[in-house]
Structures are given as C-alpha cells and as structure tokens.
Amino acid sequence: MKKLINDPADLVGDALSGIAAAHPELRVDHENKTVLRAEAPRPGKVGLLSGGGSGHEPMHAGFVGLGMLDAACAGEVFTSPVPDQIVAATTAVDAGAGVLHIVKNYTGDVMNFEMAAELADxxxxxxxxxxxxxxxVAVQDSLFTAGRRGVGATVIAEKLxxxxxxxxxxLAEVAEVARTANAHSRSMGVALTSCTVPAAGHPTFEIGENEMEVGVGIHGEPGRRRTELVSAREAAAILVEPILADLPYEKGDAVICFVNSLGATPLLELYVMYNEVAKILDAHGVEIARNLVGPYITSLDMAGCSVTLTKVDNDLLNLWDAPVRTPALRWGV
Incomplete structure (x- = not known):
C-alpha cells in the first residue's frame, strides 16, 4: 500500500484539518468531525445535512456551501457517522425552518440518521x-443494504x-425536490480495480488484470457479474442500457447525465466514456439537458466509473442551474 497519509487512525481528522486550512469560508467542528457553512444557520432557511463514511470525497464535505449543503458529517472510512455527530450537526444548522437529512441507502447510515432525527426532536x-x-440499478440488496444502494443520485439530490x-x-417542498430527484435517477458502475482501505492495507477484493466488476458498489461490494475487460463503447452500453430500461427512460425525455470517476480513473477516460454514453442516449432519443463529468462520488483509489441519469423538467433544470459555491461544485457565482 502506498498512500500519502500519516497514521491511518488519524486519516479522517487530518483530512478535515486540511479542509479547514484550504477553505476558510467553511468551519470545521473537529470534535464532531463535521464541516459546516460559516454562516449557517441562516434564519428562515431549511438546513440541509448529509454525511457518510469517508473515502468518497469530495462527497460530502466538498458539497458544503452556497446552494448545496449546510453541513456534512464525516464517518471513518466506509463507516457511517454516529448519531451524536449527526445530532450536533442537525441542531447546528437548524434556523427554525427545519432540517432535511439526505441519506444514502446503507444500513448503518439509515439507522444512525433515523436515531439522530429522533434525538434532535x-x-x-x-x-x-x-x-x-x-x-x-445493479442489485436489489447488497452486503451493506436492504434495497438498492444510494450512489450518484446523492450528488444530484444535494444540488437540487x-x-x-x-x-x-x-421543509416539505425541499424534501419533495430531493425525493423527486431520487425517484427520477438511476445509476450503475463498473470497477477495473479494487480500492485499498488504509486501515486494512490491502485491496478490498481481488480482480484479474483482464477482468472488470459490473455493477460494483462504492465500498467495493460485488455487482451483477464479473466479466472480461471490454472497450469503452461496450462498457458504456453495459452501464446505460440497464439504466434506460429500469425507469424506464423514453424518447423525448431530458436528463442530467453524470459520468463519475470512482477515484483512479482520469478525466481523459471519463470523456471517452461520456462520448459513448451520449451516443447511446442520442440513439434512444433521450436529450442530455445538462451534464456533470468528474470525480464526485469516489471509492478511494478504485479505477472505474459510474453513470447516473436524472430525468428533469423545467423546475429541476432551474434548480440545477441555480448558483452554487462549494469546494467541489461552483457555478453561477
């Protein structure tokens, strides 16, 4: 294992110190391992909170700021934040209008956020x-979930x-926007290599030089199947066709098309994948209204990518285009 870290036990704390040093417009609660907007809470504004295990950066701390989250709780690597962290963050961003929790569907996250909501009340x-x-769409149940995993749509929901x-x-209206974003989104990923959790010091799973894992989870969970390595064109079809069939997406639909690196896949390859995805969508008559390409929900140093499609109407497009100023997403300001 080669990592630019100090002690693996201090990794999350050290990274949060780095965020504090790099982004003085944010504030870091080191005791509760939470990143907050410096001006939060803002009177009358619904507070927006998310979080999860570290190792998926820039999600979630990288999305704290104007137009996205008010706070993000950081758990240990691939481990949910604990209820006490979430309670502290929830009360810190409550300005009287209520707080929305956006939670990825992993058993620990769902349980701890539910407990924290009850305690905050x-x-x-x-x-x-x-x-x-x-x-x-890759699997109905996985090693970490009851039901489908939460992946790329988390970024879309947090922005909208x-x-x-x-x-x-x-609060009810903001929650409805997030529910709509989730309901109108489908994702699937493919891994070319495993990731290496620093505390473990070895790859999470073994995969051959000429193999890829189709439908992999963001913690390295297995997907639909393991198959031989194929071209970008073939990989795009393997990812996109099941997504299109699942909602289903129809001719004339407009979507946000999000092609995401799982950590080690460079933009050069992501743009190759985006081009292939765009050609498939064009052939199906699905319009790409907006796009996002880059490493936004990663799995440490895993090579591979995911594709997320979110069906949008004019309201969702206007919300997507609204100004955002965070460490990881920034436009319109």
Whole structure:
C-alpha cells in the first residue's frame, strides 16, 4: 500500500484539518468531525445535512456551501457517522425552518440518521425530514443494504434540494425536490480495480488484470457479474442500457447525465466514456439537458466509473442551474 497519509487512525481528522486550512469560508467542528457553512444557520432557511463514511470525497464535505449543503458529517472510512455527530450537526444548522437529512441507502447510515432525527426532536424540538437515496440499478440488496444502494443520485439530490432551500422553499417542498430527484435517477458502475482501505492495507477484493466488476458498489461490494475487460463503447452500453430500461427512460425525455470517476480513473477516460454514453442516449432519443463529468462520488483509489441519469423538467433544470459555491461544485457565482 502506498498512500500519502500519516497514521491511518488519524486519516479522517487530518483530512478535515486540511479542509479547514484550504477553505476558510467553511468551519470545521473537529470534535464532531463535521464541516459546516460559516454562516449557517441562516434564519428562515431549511438546513440541509448529509454525511457518510469517508473515502468518497469530495462527497460530502466538498458539497458544503452556497446552494448545496449546510453541513456534512464525516464517518471513518466506509463507516457511517454516529448519531451524536449527526445530532450536533442537525441542531447546528437548524434556523427554525427545519432540517432535511439526505441519506444514502446503507444500513448503518439509515439507522444512525433515523436515531439522530429522533434525538434532535427530543432534545431541541428540531423538525427533521429525511430522504433516502437508492438509485443503483445493479442489485436489489447488497452486503451493506436492504434495497438498492444510494450512489450518484446523492450528488444530484444535494444540488437540487440545496437550490430549493436557498430559494426559501419550505421543509416539505425541499424534501419533495430531493425525493423527486431520487425517484427520477438511476445509476450503475463498473470497477477495473479494487480500492485499498488504509486501515486494512490491502485491496478490498481481488480482480484479474483482464477482468472488470459490473455493477460494483462504492465500498467495493460485488455487482451483477464479473466479466472480461471490454472497450469503452461496450462498457458504456453495459452501464446505460440497464439504466434506460429500469425507469424506464423514453424518447423525448431530458436528463442530467453524470459520468463519475470512482477515484483512479482520469478525466481523459471519463470523456471517452461520456462520448459513448451520449451516443447511446442520442440513439434512444433521450436529450442530455445538462451534464456533470468528474470525480464526485469516489471509492478511494478504485479505477472505474459510474453513470447516473436524472430525468428533469423545467423546475429541476432551474434548480440545477441555480448558483452554487462549494469546494467541489461552483457555478453561477
């Protein structure tokens, strides 16, 4: 294992110190391992909170800022934040309009966010709504979930709900935007290599030089099948065709097309994949209204990519185009 780290036990804390040093517009609660907007809470604004295991950067701390999250809780690598962290973050961003939790569908995350919502209500009367993201079409149940995993649509939901909260919509309205984003999204990924969790010091799974894992999870969970390595054109079809069939997407639909690196796949290859995905969508009559290409929900140093399609209408497009200023996403400001 070769990593630019100090002690693996200090990895998350050291990274949060780096975020604090690099982004003075944010504030870091080191005790609760939480990144917050410096100006949060803003009176009358719905607070937006997400979080999860570290190792998926820039998700979630990289999406804290104007137009997205008010706070993000960082668990240990691939481990949910604990309820005490989530409670502290929830109360910290509550300005009286309530707080929305955006939660990826992993058993630990769902359980801990649910417990934290109950505690926040009991301790401070904070009104909490939650939206669970479950967009992965690869498997119905996995090693970490009951039901589909939450993957790329998490980024989409955080952006759209964040814009709705910034515009002054109510908690119920902001939650509905996030639910719609999730309901209209489907994702699937492929891995060419495993990732290496620093505390373990070895790859999470073994995969041959000429193999790829189709439908892999962001923690290295197995997917639909293991197959021989294929071209970008063939890999794009393997990912996109099941996505299109699952919602289903239809001729004339407009989508946000999100092609994401799982950590070690460079932009050069992502753009090759995006081009192949775009050709498939064009052949199906699906319009790409907006796109996002880059490493936004990663799995440490895993090589591979995921594709997310989110069906959009004019309201969702306007929310997507609304200004955002975070470490990882920035436009319109």
């Amino acid at each position: 009991l301790e401070s009367g904070t009104q909490v709504a939650a939206v669970v993201v479950n967009d992965d 709900a964040g814009a709705a909260a910034e515009a002054g919509r109510s």
